[in-house]
Amino acid sequence: MRSNGEISHRHVEGDEEAENEVCSSPKVVVGYALTSKKKKSFLQPKFLSFARNKGIFFVAIDLNKPLLEQGPFDVVLHKLSGKEWREVIEEFREKHPEVTILDPPEAIQRLHNRQSMLQDVADLNLSDCYGKVGVPRQLVVTKNPSTIPYEVTKAGMKLPLVAKPLVVDGTAKSHELFLAYDEFSLSELEPPIVLQEFVNHGGLLFKIYIVGETIKVVRRFSLPNISEHELSKVDGLFRFPRVSCAAASADEADLDPNIAEHPPRSLLEKLAGELRLRLGLHLFNIDMIREHGTKDVFYVIDINYFPGYGKMPDYEHVFTDFLLSLVQNKFKKKPAVAF
Template identity: 25%
Template sequence: MLVQCGHCRKPVNTERDMVGGIVGGVILDESVLLPTQSDQDYDDNPSLQLQPGAEILLRKLRYSGIRTGISYRPGLSFRKASLLKRTAMLYSIDCFTLDTSSTDASVHEVMLSWRDIGGSILYLVSDGKKDIFLKLSNCGWLITVLNTECGRACESSSIICINKLDELFLTICHLNRKATGNSVTTVGYIMKPSREEDFAKRGAFPMYPTHNGLMFLPLTLELPLSPQLQEVDIVLHKATDEIISIELSGSLGFPNNITFTRGMQELKSYMDCHVDCCLIDPLDNIYPVLDRLEIQQILLGLEDLKTSGYKIRGAHYLKVDDFDEPDFIQRLSEAKLSLPCIVKPQVACGVSDAHSMAIVFKVEDFKDLSVPLPAVIQEYVNHSSTLYKFYVLGEKIFHAVKKSTPNADILLKLSGANELRPLVFDSLKSLPSANEKDHSGDNDCSKATSDCIDHGLVRDAAKCLMRSLGLTIFGFDVVIQEGSGDHVIVDVNYLPSFKEVPDDVAIPALWDAIKNKFDSSKKTTT
């Protein structure tokens, strides 16, 4: 296998006998974690921390499925050693001393501790510690040298050379693909750090092959994106988190009016030129989720679904560009809307006030409403404060039951019995709520169990939405209308966290959805 030297970009041979095959463990030498200064300088300035980028590296390795450790030399200053030990505890990783005067004994100690890793050990060290990595190059470890000067470390065919910490993950990906005979499916993923960490903590993104042959590679903007994308078979993204702005000019006009982050824009440009690369999911399929009006129109296609006397549908709605329209009241009536109503911006995300909403009780209060236009006025459904969150991961469907906003009579109390002020809120932060004693309890479903919902009906709706939207992983919220029993879908979103589903169930389902999507795309292109 060949990788490139970080400086000269010349190919460097990394073929070697790999103990146990794939990379099962990574040891980070002190030299790639600590600032490059003398012990005395460091002790005189104890506020100094790890090298830039080291904490990001450690966070990603912590949840990668690859055993991780830190090594340092005997005699290291007390402050430096203490920092490394604290770091190891913080990230739940191992800490070793590595004595160059007795390399065999040090290696033996590590191998005893890590005898169950089931793969090779990759040792990352800086090029300033040539005495260490040349000795270790004969111990069966995969030696990777950081900040290599051409002609020094690259002279050995058993040593891998990289120029940035960010290149380590790409190196591991190279080695593991080679060790498995390229039989794994490599998933490159890109999303904002907080969401990435939420998924990674649950074990969703292992760099070690999964039971169904997936391996995950975090894509980074610290390196050119195109070479990274050439190493992956499928790309997983959360594009709805990567929108900087949306220009509103009459109709939304997706996708022309969307400004993405630099990384998502680079990804979009790459995918436009490489249509054979599998993407979960294509941006064209995600645009409808950004537009609450388009989602409402798609939900109209569910009205033919019925079972046991119940039906599933979207909420009644009306799109408005101006609350002062002369025929506004008539249009509300024609749309089957009665007060109270909930008002939402037409744009579902990507603008600062996309989640600014209001529940309105009087027609005259629409005029001074702070909800941005254009907006979608939606039927407010009495649903006993019970919300059903459904998650679609490929062919599998899961759900969770959550507390929701109270019925209209309780909302009236919250708004002020005499003034009936609109209830304005940000749906990402908090929802109008009531004390437990205030709930009307008119419906047995107020106990928030899943017994009241028709699962077969919702599964049929999920399959219809999957076909209509062309999405692999998405979620939608359902409430059950008191009296009629109608199952009303009030929201649809792309790549939700599905955090209410247990990890041992949700994560394998996520992997299966990704793998099945890839296998399906290969059949389509052949």
């Protein structure tokens, strides 16, 4: 917790009254370094107002000045990429171990690679949690697209295949997805890529938001099932939008209960808990599908760091509680001072 109430920053998110208030006796100061797109979607006026009423203030980090000269902060919230920024954060963390960094750059980096991001899921054993969670069979191709048909055949993978860029760097291109119906079209892809077997899932995706210990599930429309008949009639390579970010929510739709039923809560709690530990992250989301025709067979197809929380139900309350708990827990752990 902050005791001296001093802040050297000039730009506090909110109105002039908030700036005067933050200079007197703030409870929690969150320094943030976000892209303009992430700032707009996350730091919405309603959220800023609600957080301010709880004593939480968001201060923009000036990227043109050394981070060590800014603050003081209780929490640093960031979603910027690049080696230079990682070095800045690491230096700040060494000099200010009392500040909570959300999240460590080296942990975030694992989610920038679609091969490493799902490895922890593949290593889990959740068979005793009212369901089974795995990852689709996948193949990483780093060079020479002409060899992709051979590599797919050698790996025994079944068509159709979803093709995704190997590296996730926040650009639109890194979220370009393709569906390959035949092996000949695979040579049109541009490595490095990850190929995943397409799993029929009833056209529905579960987007599982993780904020510390809190789990929220949102249903989104996804790609429809592909029948054997369709597979025999269609060929080629088809580009489709980033499904998990589609605006069309399926939460209010009239859906088949067998498809729409949420994954078991105990399964989600176990999965989220294990991934929090293995990934070393507080803020991420899991894109999960249920294999069509089953009740308890699920696949994780993507994990994203610091997703679009502005689309998560009740995110203002969830995130505010999370930030307060971080600082309160750290305060409780401080050793008592003897007089």
